[in-house]
Amino acid sequence: MLKKLGVIAVLFAFIVGAVGVLPALAAEKIDVRKVAEDLAQFLVSTRRMISQMVDIINTHGAKVGEPLPKDAPYTFKGVIPAYMGRVIGDDFFKGSGIRVKQTTMGKGDFGPRNEYNAPDDWEKEVLTRFYEPSYPKGKGYGEEIEMEGKKVYRYMLPLYIEKSCLKCHGDPATSPTGDGKDMAGKPMENYLEGDIRGGISVIIPVEEKT
Ligand code: HEC
Numbered sequence: 001m002l003k004k005l006g007v008i009a010v011l012f013a014f015i016v017g018a019v020g021v022l023p024a025l026a027a028e029k030i031d032v033r034k035v036a037e038d039l040a041q042f043l044v045s046t047r048r049m050i051s052q053m054v055d056i057i058n059t060h061g062a063k064v065g066e067p068l069p070k071d072a073p074y075t076f077k078g079v080i081p082a083y084m085g086r087v088i089g090d091d092f093f094k095g096s097g098i099r100v101k102q103t104t105m106g107k108g109d110f111g112p113r114n115e116y117n118a119p120d121d122w123e124k125e126v127l128t129r130f131y132e133p134s135y136p137k138g139k140g141y142g143e144e145i146e147m148e149g150k151k152v153y154r155y156m157l158p159l160y161i162e163k164s165c166l167k168c169h170g171d172p173a174t175s176p177t178g179d180g181k182d183m184a185g186k187p188m189e190n191y192l193e194g195d196i197r198g199g200i201s202v203i204i205p206v207e208e209k210t
Pocket of ligand 1: 047048051054079080081082083102103104106111112113114115117159160161162164165166167168169182183184186197198199
């Protein structure tokens with residue numbers, strides 16, 4: 001009887017132990033590249049939705065799902081995809097330690113509109129490849145590297161100009177103020193739909209495996 005109890009106790013301990021260990025094992029298997037890809041896609045979606053809602057945000061009395069009110073006052077509220085991309089990225093970093101940010105090499109003589117979005121050396125190298133006309137569309141690039149003495153997984157997803165972006169980044173002749181500037185007062189770069197605009201850069205700290 002005692003022996004039986006002993007076996008049960010060992011079994012019990014094993015099950016409790018296994019349950020405790022399982023999540024840890026599952027966590028070991030997390031595919032860091034997939035996490036980076038998905039986080040980048042999530043920011044692309046967030047930015048895209050804001051870009052598509054710029055007129056709803058700025059038009060007095062406008063509402064999601066309804067036609068824009070005609071002849072209503074239009075006031076630029078400063079809510080743009082890049083602003084949201086920056087504040088969401090910063091807030092997410094505080095909560096997660098994972099960096100997700102937009103970056104760009106600009107276009108021709110136009111550098112980044114905001115220095116905050118300027119690429120670091122790694123981003124410059126990857127973006128240069130993305131900007132090659134022969135680079136496969138939509139293909140991200142990632143690798144594990146050392147950054148400031150710590151192991152990190154760095155990833156970048158190319159970011160393209162879509163129809164809704166042209167309102168601000170498109171033909172300067174369509175400037176709402178007639179001076180080649182967009183509603184935010186920035187010179188329009190004459191991008192076309194499908195042009196490479198930059199990338200979403202992700203930095204995930206990777207634990208040292210010792
Ligand atoms: C309402 C105007 C507006 C729309 C629409 C818009 N942008 Fe921008 N975009 C801006 C402004 C203004 C900045 C500079 C932001 C800043 O000063 O922080 C900017 C900055 C950026 C940046 C950061 C790099 C840089 O130059 O500083 C990227 C990348 C970008 N835009 C891509 C896009 C894409 C892609 C779309 C469409 C999905 C889009 N934008 C739609 C106004 C706009």
